[in-house]
Amino acid sequence: MRISLMTTCLVDVMAPDVARSTVLLLERLGHEVVFDERQTCCGQMHTNSGYYTEAAPVVRSFVDTFEPALEEVDAIVMPSGSCTGCVRDQHALVARHEGDAQLEERAARVAAKTYELSELLVDVLKVTDVGAYFPHSVTYHPTCHSMRFLKVGPRPLKLLRAVEGIEVKNLPSSDTCCGFGGTFSVKNDATSDAMVTDKASNVVASGAEYVVAGDASCLMNIGGKLQRTGHGSSGPRAIHLAQILASTREQPFVPADTILGRAS
Known part of the structure; x- marks a missing residue:
């Protein structure tokens, strides 16, 4: 298949290795990955805050970038449940708010071919065992948009449990929000901090070496809290699903000194 990557x-x-891991994984599975350098933002920050008019130019730019190439690619993949949710659920809302029927129609065509990574692998490529090797314990945080907007359900866990050498541990209160929510964490910082404090405590309680999710934003939030509460040097590390699935015996994952990990 020919797959267009929206990073x-x-x-x-903040986490370019997630994009590199996505490409590495898909190419290892025998697919061609293309990248349109004109891509910018999906507009999620604006739409989540209710700024639909301000989001409209961003949505138009997104559609202008990806819609013309739909005949040349089989799918668009985004290593983010929240951004995929924005494309699939909110772009049409923005177009309707602006009274732009043509944009709504074009956005719907793009949305129909846009998938979050676990959706693409399980539903489109029909694979759960991707040949990954990750000899560590992990606990999985289902992000709000992937769980509630996209309904990805058990797809990420199916992929994780098929990884050689991995141990998947239960995350207490796994379905609660980490408190990020884009601008929510800025506008409601005290509430957000209380939420991520609970989430980080549950990650530590799981006993896992890594907390894994499909959204770099949530991982940044959880990982940052773990570091600020003294768990950064020896406690769980934050890692994206793509990084685990891209890891093999021949090319094992090495934690990078980035917001999603720390140097080993």
Whole structure:
């Protein structure tokens, strides 16, 4: 298959290894990955805050980038449940809010081919065992958008449990929010901090070496809290699903000195 990668803003700036891991994984599975350098933002920050008019130019830019190439690619993949949710659920809302029927129609065509990584692997590529090797214990945090917007359900766990050498541990209160929520964590910082404090405590209680999720934003939030509460040097590390699935015996994952990990 020919797959177009949309990296997302946060991955591009804060966690580029997530994008590299996504490409490495898909190419190892025999697929061609293309990258349109015109891509910018999906507009999630604006739409989540209710700024639909301000989001409209961003949505138009996104559609202008990806819609013309739909005949040349089989799918668009985003290593982010929240950004995929924005494309699939909120772009049409923005277009309707602006009374732009043509944009709504074009956005729907793009959305129909846009998948979060675990959706692409399980539903489109029909694979759960991707040949990964990760001899560590992990606990899985299901992010809000992936769980509630996209309904990815057990797909990430199916992929994780098929990884050679891995141990998947239960995360207490796994379905509670980590408190990030984009601008929510800025506008409601005290509430957000209380939420991520609970989440970080549950991650530590799981006894896992890594906390894994499909959104770099949530991992940044949880990982940052773990570091600030004294767990950064010896406690759980934050890692994206793509990084685990890209890891093999021949090319094992090495924690990077980034917001999603620490140097070993």
